[in-house]
Amino acid sequence: MSENLSESLLWQLKEGLFNGELLPGAELQSQRRMAESQGVSRSTVREAVGQLEAEGYVEVRHGGKTRVKNLLEPYFNMSVGQGVALGDNPEFQRQVLDVRAMLEGEAAFYAATRATDAQLQALDDEYRQMQQRGQRETTLEKAKEDLRFHMMIAESSHHLLVISFSQLFYTRFFNAIYGVLTCTLKKYGRYPDGIRAQHSAIHQAIMARNAGEARAAAVEHILYTRRHLDD
Known part of the structure; x- marks a missing residue:
């Protein structure tokens, strides 16, 4: 019986x-709380979490906290330092934008399809805060804000590869993303007018759960920036 409960909990955690629902980097509930919430024994939880660790899905950290691992990290060889070193290279910046166009298009598509109502509300709140913060921010703050918005979309996709990647x-290519924005602001003296409209289009399509339009708007958002870099 205990083995069946352990297998059931293991599969529930894997789902x-x-x-x-369990994002890479997030901490699992303590074993005591998990046992209470699931109505099982501590030994059942310990067995299920131990199997998750043995299969490489989680790691137990100092103090007994269990963190969800990013399954792509072992295959992502470029370090943060290497990304910083390449951040000011125009050709590398273009390659980063090309990848962003594909990645954010898929994230927006799945977010429109799979986001929970609570995630849509959080995304709506973040979008409205972006509009209010406006011109008072530094370039660095703008870059961080933009990525926070897009990362929230990715996390709402309920797609493990999209979230992990x-x-x-x-993280690794933030310097290149920041470099693109810096270059654009130096060239035009301001944030391009189309960016605000594109964020609005992405936001509206996701909120309406229109997956096709969300993907198209997210891709166009990045290609618009790339065109400014190429001009």
Whole structure:
């Protein structure tokens, strides 16, 4: 009986990982709380979590906290330092934008399809805060704000690969993304007018759960920036 309960809990935890409810980097509930919430014994929880760790899905950290691992990290060889070193290279910036166009298009598509009502509300709140913050921000703050908005979309996709890759990509290549925005602001003296309209289009399509339009708007958002870089 205990073995069946352990297997059932193990599969439940895996489902949470695969559908993006348990995000890479997040901590699992303590074993005591998990046992209470699931109505099972501590030994059942310990067995299920131990199997998750053995299969490489989680790692137990100092103090006994269990963190969800990013399954793509072992295959993502470029370090954060290497990304910083390449951040001012125009050709590398273009390559980063090309990848962003594909990645954010898929994230927006799945977010429109799979986001929970609570995630849509959080995304709506973030979008409205972006509009209010406006011109008072530094270029660095704008870059961080933009990625926070897009990372929220990725996390709402409930797509394990989209979430995992977005986390790694934005972390390692932030300097290139920031560099593109800096270059654009130097060239035009302001944030391009179309960016605000594109964020609005992405936001509206996701809120309306129109997956096709969300994907198209997200892709156009990045290609618009790339065109400004090429001009």
